[in-house]
Amino acid sequence: MSSGARRLNRRVGGATEVGPRASGDGEGVAVEADGFEVFVRSRSAALLRYGYVLSGNAHDAADLTQEALARLGASWSRVRHKADPESYVRTTMARLHISWWRRTRRESVVDDVPEKGYVDAALERADGDAGLWRALGHLPPRQRAVLVLRYYEQLTDPEIAALLGISRVTVRSQAARGLDKLRQNWIPAVRAGRS
Amino acid sequence: MSAEEPVSRATMDDELARTLGAAAELAPAPEPDFYAAVRDRQRRITRQRTAVTGLSAAVAVLVLSATVLVVRPLGDGPAGEAPAGPVASQVPAATGDPGASPWPVPAARAKERSLAGAEKPPLVLPPLLPDGQRYIPSGTINNVVVVQPLINGDRAAPVLLDTTTGAKVATLGPPGGEGKFRYPPVAWGGSGIGWWTRAREGDPYAELWFAPYDGFVPVMLAEVRDARARITSFAVGGRALWWSTDSGTVYRLPLDGSAGPAEVPSAKGTTVVGGDHAVRTRDLDAGIPGGVEIIDLDTGAARRTPTSFENATESPRCGLWACVANTRGLGAFAQGFDGRSYALGFALEQVTVLSGAVVGKGPDGWVLWDLGDNEWFRLSTGDIKGMWDYTEPTNLSRPYVWWTERDGSHRLWDLTKG
Numbered sequence: 001m002s003s004g005a006r007r008l009n010r011r012v013g014g015a016t017e018v019g020p021r022a023s024g025d026g027e028g029v030a031v032e033a034d035g036f037e038v039f040v041r042s043r044s045a046a047l048l049r050y051g052y053v054l055s056g057n058a059h060d061a062a063d064l065t066q067e068a069l070a071r072l073g074a075s076w077s078r079v080r081h082k083a084d085p086e087s088y089v090r091t092t093m094a095r096l097h098i099s100w101w102r103r104t105r106r107e108s109v110v111d112d113v114p115e116k117g118y119v120d121a122a123l124e125r126a127d128g129d130a131g132l133w134r135a136l137g138h139l140p141p142r143q144r145a146v147l148v149l150r151y152y153e154q155l156t157d158p159e160i161a162a163l164l165g166i167s168r169v170t171v172r173s174q175a176a177r178g179l180d181k182l183r184q185n186w187i188p189a190v191r192a193g194r195s
Numbered sequence: 196m197s198a199e200e201p202v203s204r205a206t207m208d209d210e211l212a213r214t215l216g217a218a219a220e221l222a223p224a225p226e227p228d229f230y231a232a233v234r235d236r237q238r239r240i241t242r243q244r245t246a247v248t249g250l251s252a253a254v255a256v257l258v259l260s261a262t263v264l265v266v267r268p269l270g271d272g273p274a275g276e277a278p279a280g281p282v283a284s285q286v287p288a289a290t291g292d293p294g295a296s297p298w299p300v301p302a303a304r305a306k307e308r309s310l311a312g313a314e315k316p317p318l319v320l321p322p323l324l325p326d327g328q329r330y331i332p333s334g335t336i337n338n339v340v341v342v343q344p345l346i347n348g349d350r351a352a353p354v355l356l357d358t359t360t361g362a363k364v365a366t367l368g369p370p371g372g373e374g375k376f377r378y379p380p381v382a383w384g385g386s387g388i389g390w391w392t393r394a395r396e397g398d399p400y401a402e403l404w405f406a407p408y409d410g411f412v413p414v415m416l417a418e419v420r421d422a423r424a425r426i427t428s429f430a431v432g433g434r435a436l437w438w439s440t441d442s443g444t445v446y447r448l449p450l451d452g453s454a455g456p457a458e459v460p461s462a463k464g465t466t467v468v469g470g471d472h473a474v475r476t477r478d479l480d481a482g483i484p485g486g487v488e489i490i491d492l493d494t495g496a497a498r499r500t501p502t503s504f505e506n507a508t509e510s511p512r513c514g515l516w517a518c519v520a521n522t523r524g525l526g527a528f529a530q531g532f533d534g535r536s537y538a539l540g541f542a543l544e545q546v547t548v549l550s551g552a553v554v555g556k557g558p559d560g561w562v563l564w565d566l567g568d569n570e571w572f573r574l575s576t577g578d579i580k581g582m583w584d585y586t587e588p589t590n591l592s593r594p595y596v597w598w599t600e601r602d603g604s605h606r607l608w609d610l611t612k613g
Contacts, residue, residue, distance in 0.1 A: 033588045040233055044225040052222035053215045061222055066229070070236030132214045151208065152215040156348065169466055169479060171428050179207055 036076045040069055041084055047089060053152050054097045054145060056137045068092040091163050094149065098142050098164070135185040145179030148170055211339055219508045233531060264541055302528060302536035308570040315609055318358065322603030325363055330354070332607045333381045334388070334595040336408050340362055340607060341381060341388060350378045355411055367406050367413040368392075374526055376402070383595070384431025384470065386450070387411075391429050391438070399424035403436055417448055419454050432471035437492055445473060445492070462492055483548075485511035487519055504528055514548030517566055519555075529553060529566055537569050545583050552610050554596055565610065574606070 044065065051061035055117045068089045072079060077090050127171075136144055142164075161168040226232075287358045323345060324330050331350060333341040343350040351373045355364040355546040367390075372378075376392035387407035394400040401424040406413040416436060423446060428439040436448040439461075445462035448455070458607055465473035468483060472491045478487035486502035500513040505521050507528070511518035519529040527539040527546070543555030543562060553564040554574075560575040575598060 026216050037230060040230050047221075048225060049219035049222040053219050058223045062226075062229075066233050066236055069233045070240055071231060073237040074240045088272055126240075132210055133218055136214070148215060149209060151211040152219065167479065173476065176258070176427075179204075182207065 036073055036081060040073075043086060043089075044069070048084075048092070049146075050090060050152070051093055053148050054093060056133075056144075064093050064096055066087075067096055090153070092147050094163060095165070097145055117156050132182065133184050137180050138180060138185060139181055143174045143181070146174040147178050147182075218512050268531065298524055302538040303569050304538045304540055304563060305569045305571045308572055310572050310574075313572065313608075317606040317608035318473040320356075320607055321361060322605070324356075325361065326356070331380075332382055332597040332605050335607055335609050336611075337411075339411065343378060343381060344446065349373065350380065351359070352392075353388070353406075354376055362583055365411065367411065368415070379426075379429065382429055382431045382469070383431045387431065389429065389431035389436050391426060393424070401426055403429075403438070403448060403456075405436060407430070412451070416450070416452060419446075419456060423456060425459060427467045428468065430467040430469050430472070432493065432503070435471075437467040437471065437473070439473070439480045443476060447492070459492065461492065461495060465490060467492070468562060469515055483513040483515075485513060485515075485520070489513075489515060498532060501530065504530065512546050512548060514550065517548055517553070519543070519546055519553050520546055527553070527555065527564070529564070537564075537566055539571060549610070552596065561598065563608070563610075567610075575600060 008093045041074075046179050047065045050063055051064040051134070052058065055061050055064055070091055072085055072089050076085075079085055137145070139147070145164065147161055149155045149163065150157070155163065157171045164171070166174075198494045200292055235462050279596055281493045301411055318335060318340065319530040320342075322329075322342065324342070326551075329345040330342045331345060333343060333353065335341070335358060340356040340358055342354050342356060343352070344354055345351070352370065352445050353367040355367065356362065357364050372392065375395060376581055377395055378390065378392055381388050381390045387405055388410075389403070389405045391404065392402045399421055401419050402415050403417045403419065404413055404415050422442055422444070425441045426438045427441050430437045431450075434450055436450065437445060438448075443457045445465055445467060447459050448457075462473055464480055466476045467473045468479075468489070473490045474487055474493055478484060483489065483500065485500050488497040488499050488509070490497045501511055504511060504518075504522060506522045507520040508523055509520050511520040511530075513519075516533075517529050517531040519527055521542040522528045526541040529537045529539070529548075531537075541557055541563075543553065543557055543564070543601060546553060546555040551567045553566065555564070557561055557573075562571055563574055564571040565604065574596075595607065595609055597605055599605050
């Protein structure tokens with residue numbers, strides 16, 4: 001057993017422990033019965049929703065959510081005592097979303113313009129104006145993240161700045177640029193219908 | 196609404212909230228093996244950390260060995276003790292090019308000092324105001340502390356507290372404006388503090404306020420509307436308030452009230468960052484990076500910050516008077532615009548460059564590095580709150596640092612010399 005797992009066992013004490021290692025694979029991942037699994041199972045649906053609005057599609061939403069939760073799991077013993085785990089995960093998701101995009105942008109620059117994005121028919125029905133959702137899909141991830149944090153998470157600009165590790169000026173400028181692009185690319189359904 | 200009309204801000208806000216809310220409801224439910232997938236990834240992370248830890252340990256042994264070989268011949272004191280005074284010619288690079296010197300120029304190594312031994316130790320402020328409100332400290336001068344109460348999480352109009360008794364002395368500006376206005380952080384200038392208020396609703400509208408240090412009698416210098424009120428950054432200079440707007444325009448407003456707001460054409464495309472200074476908006480990310488121009492709005496003179504430091508592991512982050520970056524093996528290095536250089540001896544993360552000082556997170560907690568006296572102080576060994584505000588470039592000119600201890604009490608430290 002790794003020293004990390006031994007320390008964990010002592011700390012957990014009499015709590016019900018699923019096992020000192022997750023799968024006996026020798027990698028020393030201690031399964032904590034003190035809340036992580038409960039947290040994942042109870043919050044994954046809400047976190048997937050957040051991942052969906054951040055990333056814009058179900059595949060990336062699941063990827064983002066799983067990766068953030070895995071990082072939380074690796075730091076669970078520290079985070080659960082010091083911070084709000086959900087806040088930790090959401091912060092991680094927002095930052096991952098931006099950093100993944102940066103990495104992808106470096107590695108996957110192509111000459112050809114991609115095909116027009118997929119339109120979710122269900123969203124079209126639910127929203128009644130999927131044009132805005134599509135327009136969001138054309139924003140760079142940082143601008144999108146700022147708008148999601150502001151309009152979905154209802155965070156203030158200082159909170160967004162702290163969460164993303166950027167200045168408030170940057171938050172404001174990213175939000176303003178994102179909103180400008182949306183205004184350029186989005187024609188409200190009611191107006192489009194008239195014209 | 197015609198097809199030619201732009202989409203209003205209110206419409207956009209409402210539609211965005213509604214669209215994102217509706218989209219979230221369409222997210223797929225977690226698959227049955229979702230938790231197992233998370234655990235698989237967790238194992239990968241653990242494996243990577245183990246590998247990195249092993250590699251770091253090996254590197255540390257190599258660096259330590261090199262350091263012992265280098266430091267021991269110097270003689271005075273135990274191995275590993277930081278030598279005081281200039282060290283550039285004495286300490287070769289731990290890593291990097293064989294012929295490279297560790298520092299770009301001679302750098303004095305900072306000495307550790309205790310907070311208790313500081314010339315002016317930090318003020319200890321209670322967790323709450325006398326009326327029970329939470330608050331954010333801003334700065335202190337002339338026996339008063341300037342704070343901004345937090346009402347529903349938002350900053351409110353600045354309030355003065357007596358330094359000695361903690362009693363509330365005055366609220367600056369009309370009380371009760373929080374429902375109508377938002378209050379961004381107070382900005383500190385050479386002769387007083389300034390702040391602006393932004394209307395919460397309706398067309399863009401802002402009020403610009405100034406209170407001189409002598410008496411702190413607040414004066415509303417101007418009301419601005421529409422494009423002029425779309426303020427992105429605000430600063431108090433020696434003789435004028437400056438603010439940038441989201442259109443890239445910079446405005447000037449004399450502190451003596453002798454004229455109204457005037458556009459500064461030469462500063463188009465910049466963001467004011469404190470005092471009478473601005474930086475090209477496109478260059479600003481989190482604070483002022485290296486390799487950009489800091490423009491003196493009063494004189495038009497520009498100063499280019501260094502692009503990099505020799506042996507640096509990252510690009511410098513700069514304030515209005517100095518830049519700092521971590522360097523290989525020997526920690527944070529700072530260079531003032533006057534040419535003087537300083538070495539801390541260990542790395543700093545989450546760095547903010549203040550007026551004459553650097554705040555960052557060292558291996559054992561938050562540290563303030565006073566460049567003027569080249570001394571460093573441990574602010575706290577744990578997590579502290581409040582440093583986030585220093586990502587706000589508006590106040591890079593102020594010589595104050597504050598933080599919140601675990602018990603909720605605040606510390607406010609005036610770094611003004613003399």
